[in-house]
Amino acid sequence: MNVFNHQDGQFLEIGGANIYFETQGNDAGPVIVLLHGGFGNIEDFNPITPYLSKDYRLIGIDSRGHGKSTLGTAALTYKRIQDDVEAVIHHLGLDDIILIGHSDGGIAALRLAADNRIKIKRLVTIGAHWTLKANDPTRKVYADITANSWHTMFPASYDRYMTLNPTPEFDALSKALVDLWLDSSNSGYPNASVRHIRCPLLVVRGDDDMLVSRINSVELANQVPEARLMNIPFAGHCAHEEKCEVFIASLNEFINT
Numbered sequence: 553m554n555v556f557n558h559q560d561g562q563f564l565e566i567g568g569a570n571i572y573f574e575t576q577g578n579d580a581g582p583v584i585v586l587l588h589g590g591f592g593n594i595e596d597f598n599p600i601t602p603y604l605s606k607d608y609r610l611i612g613i614d615s616r617g618h619g620k621s622t623l624g625t626a627a628l629t630y631k632r633i634q635d636d637v638e639a640v641i642h643h644l645g646l647d648d649i650i651l652i653g654h655s656d657g658g659i660a661a662l663r664l665a666a667d668n669r670i671k672i673k674r675l676v677t678i679g680a681h682w683t684l685k686a687n688d689p690t691r692k693v694y695a696d697i698t699a700n701s702w703h704t705m706f707p708a709s710y711d712r713y714m715t716l717n718p719t720p721e722f723d724a725l726s727k728a729l730v731d732l733w734l735d736s737s738n739s740g741y742p743n744a745s746v747r748h749i750r751c752p753l754l755v756v757r758g759d760d761d762m763l764v765s766r767i768n769s770v771e772l773a774n775q776v777p778e779a780r781l782m783n784i785p786f787a788g789h790c791a792h793e794e795k796c797e798v799f800i801a802s803l804n805e806f807i808n809t
Contacts, residue, residue: 553576553577553605554576554577554601554602554605554606555576555595555598555601555602555605556574556576556594556595556597556598556601556610556612557574557576557595558572558574558593558594558595558619558620558716560574560575560576561573561574561575561612561620562574563620563621564639564640564643566616566635566636566639566640567624567626567632567635567636568624568625568626569616569617569621569622569623569624569626569636570621570622570718571613571614571616571621571636571639571640572613572614572619572620572621573611573612573613573614573640573644574594574611574612575609575610575611576601576605576610576612577601577604577605577606577607577608577609577610578605578606578607578608578609579609580609581607581608581609582607582608582609582648582650582673583608583609583611583646583648583649583650584604584608584609584610584611584649584650584651584652585611585612585613585637585641585646585649585650585651585652586610586611586612586613586652586653586657587613587615587633587637587651587652587653587654587656587657587658587660587661588612588614588615588618588619588654588655588656588657589654589655589656589657589658589679589789589790590618590655590656590729590732590733591618591702591706591709591713591725591729592618592619592654592655592709593614593618593619593620593712593713593716594612594613594614594619595619595712596654596790596793597610597612597652597654597792599792599793599796600792600793600796600799600800600803603796603800604800608650611640611644611646613636613637613640615633615636615656615657615660616628616632616633616636617717617721617724617725617728617729618713618717618725619713619716619717620716620717620718621717622717622718622719623719623721623724623725623728627728627731627739628728628729628731628732629732629735629737629739629740630656630659630660630663630732630735630739630740630741630742631663631738631739631740632739633656633657633660634660634663634664634667637660637661637664638664638669638670641670647671648671648672648673649670649671649672649673650672650673650674650675650676650807651664651665651672651674651675651676652676652678652803653675653676653677653678653680654677654678654679654680654790654792655678655679655680655763655789656680656729656732656733657680658677658678658679658680659677659680659681659682659741659742661675661677661680662675662677662680662682662742662746662749662772663742663745665746665749665750665751665753666742666745666746666747666748666749667745667748668748668750672751673751674751674752674754674806674807675749675751675752675753675754676753676754676756676803676806677753677754677755677756677772678756678757678790678791678792678799679756679757679758679761679763679764679789679790679791680755680764681741681763681764681768682741682742682743682746682768682771682772682775683741683742683743683768683771684733684734684736684741686736688765688768690763690764691733691734693762693763694730694733694734695730695734697726697729697730698726698730699722699723699725699726699727702726703722710722713725746772746775746776747775747776749776749777750777751778752778752779752780752806753772753773753776753778753779753780754779754780754782754802754803754806755769755772755773755779755780755781755782756782756784756791756792756799756802757769757781757782757783757784757791758783758784758787758788758789758790758791758794758795759783759784759785759786759787760786760787760788761787761788761789761791762788762789763789764789766783769781769783780806782799782802784798784799
């Protein structure tokens with residue numbers, strides 16, 4: 553298969569939650585691990601997986617509480633997502649991976665790369681904060697999100713969650729995500745630790761992204777050796793979905809150089 557379908561995967565019990573992951577593409581190819589954003593799931597990458605499935609082994613992981621993964625009782629933090637991803641990677645015996653993360657998945661990916669416990673060959677973040685300052689206007693956006701407001705604004709997202717999740721807890725997930733986004737503790741955003749990232753990094757941002765500022769992305773790229781910045785015009789927070797051919801062209805060059 554060249555897309556994720558939530559039918560071909562398996563579960564791994566990690567820290568009180570069942571984490572769903574799925575493998576598609578070329579089993580003999582280099583490994584790309586894909587981490588999605590908040591309220592999403594691995595199918596969010598399906599606009600780009602057909603471009604990658606011929607040459608790469610694609611592994612998508614539903615973050616805890618998302619897609620088919622259960623929420624569990626532990627607090628949802630970026631460190632918790634990082635630990636879940638590391639557990640799946642170790643379970644599969646993966647090494648020297650390419651890591652692509654969108655939004656929350658990108659933030660967890662930055663933490664993974666900064667800790668240097670997993671060998672990462674290339675890192676790509678899309679619409680991901682490396683830090684969220686106290687005066688960042690995005691904090692107000694996050695604080696105002698509730699289960700009802702998300703359901704109203706994005707009914708398809710809600711319906712897909714209710715269809716996929718084996719133990720749906722949408723109210724609890726919504727509150728957990730707001731707490732995740734506003735977390736200023738050491739379990740939250742990677743902050744200055746991004747300076748420890750040693751693998752090549754491609755920072756991708758849609759120029760119309762209303763959550764991640766251009767300054768935030770430039771600051772991230774400036775702190776990481778061998779970082780490249782790709783600001784995609786006429787695209788928003790999900791730039792890889794909205795301008796997938798533009799994204800794929802630069803991704804291929806980044807991976808193969």
